[in-house]
Amino acid sequence: xxxxxxxxxxxxxxxxxxxxxxxHSTISGNEYVYWYRQIHSQGPxxxxxxxxxxxxNEMASLIITEDRKSSTLILPHATLRDTxxxxxxxxxxxxAQKLVFGQGTRLTINP
Amino acid sequence: GAVVSQHxxxxxxxxxxxxxxxxxxxDFQATTMFxxxxxxxxxxxxxxxxxxxxxxxxxxxxxxxxxxxNHASLTLSTLTVTxxxxxxxxxxxxxxxxxxxxxxxxxxxxxxxxxx
Numbered sequence: 001x002x003x004x005x006x007x008x009x010x011x012x013x014x015x016x017x018x019x020x021x022x023x024h025s026t027i028s029g030n031e032y033v034y035w036y037r038q039i040h041s042q043g044p045x046x047x048x049x050x051x052x053x054x055x056x057n058e059m060a061s062l063i064i065t066e067d068r069k070s071s072t073l074i075l076p077h078a079t080l081r082d083t084x085x086x087x088x089x090x091x092x093x094x095x096a097q098k099l100v101f102g103q104g105t106r107l108t109i110n111p
Numbered sequence: 112g113a114v115v116s117q118h119x120x121x122x123x124x125x126x127x128x129x130x131x132x133x134x135x136x137x138d139f140q141a142t143t144m145f146x147x148x149x150x151x152x153x154x155x156x157x158x159x160x161x162x163x164x165x166x167x168x169x170x171x172x173x174x175x176x177x178x179x180x181n182h183a184s185l186t187l188s189t190l191t192v193t194x195x196x197x198x199x200x201x202x203x204x205x206x207x208x209x210x211x212x213x214x215x216x217x218x219x220x221x222x223x224x225x226x227x
Contacts, residue, residue: 034215043115043204043218044155087154098145099206099216101155 003027004088009106018075020105022088025069030092033064034099035073037084044087044101047073051093078109114138115207117219124195125227132190132222134205140185141207145216146178149202161188195226 005023012018024033032051036044048055048062050071055062061074075082087104091097114137124130134144142163147155159175161167161182169175179191188207192199202223206216 036218038155041202041221041223043117043206043221046215046217049215098157098160100157101147103154 003031003090003100004102006086006088006102006105008103009108011108011110012075012078014080014109014111015077018078018082018107018109020073020075020086020088020107021070022073023070024088024090027068027090028092030094031090032093033062033068033071034089034091035060035062036087036089036099036101037082038087038104039081039084047086078107080109080111083107083109113217115141115205115217115219117203117205117222119222120220121223121225123225123227126196127194129191129193130195130224132192132203132205132224134188134190134207134219136186136207136217139207139209139217141188141209142185143208144182144188145206145208146180146188146190147204147206149204149221155204158190192224195224197226200224200226 032049034049035047038044050062064071085104085106089099116135118133144161146158149155158173159167159169161180163182163185167180182188202221204221206218208216
């Protein structure tokens with residue numbers, strides 16, 4: 001079973017920042033928070049991951065609360081191509097552990 | 112880097128036939144590969160985990176004799192859907208990992224299977 005809770009859908013205006021929340025209140029000390037997204041009829045795409053510090057890369061920023069029970073993925077300037085289902089997943093860092101996908105958040109970027 | 116390919120990208124077959132789907136890691140060695148399937152408007156569901164040179168580990172409810180997985184090399188895993196039926200029609204997606212701690216999985220583009 002997925003260990004995360006996400007809103008089923010969100011809308012955001014093009015050019016604005018999209019903030020996608022995720023609750024993972026049962027996360028353990030060895031588990032990272034991963035974010036993937038899936039554009040319609042494609043395989044999932046890795047976005048970012050983190051343990052406890054905030055992370056930023058060319059795609060997004062990840063803000064993890066101090067107690068690590070929730071996080072927010074931020075797309076700073078959303079474009080129409082960011083319309084996708086975004087999955088927040090917690091995963092143990094030991095070895096190639098499987099990813100358990102929940103229902104994710106369907107993000108729609110509106111022009 | 113970290114490119115995973117799948118072949119074919121889509122396939123249509125008659126009920127009762129078998130279909131083989133290939134998953135390749137193009138620029139890295141994948142000690143572990145995962146197979147998922149996704150029905151319309153649903154999330155990805157893990158079917159099995161395969162490690163190079165050993166038998167695959169299947170998730171509960173997935174028939175190992177129906178979904179044959181072979182991971183004979185560090186860059187190739189195959190999924191064979193045997194005696195396919197219309198209810199097997201789905202989007203099949205593979206992912207690959209080096210197996211090292213903390214490494215993210217890289218996903219293939221998926222294969223759309225339609226069984227008539």
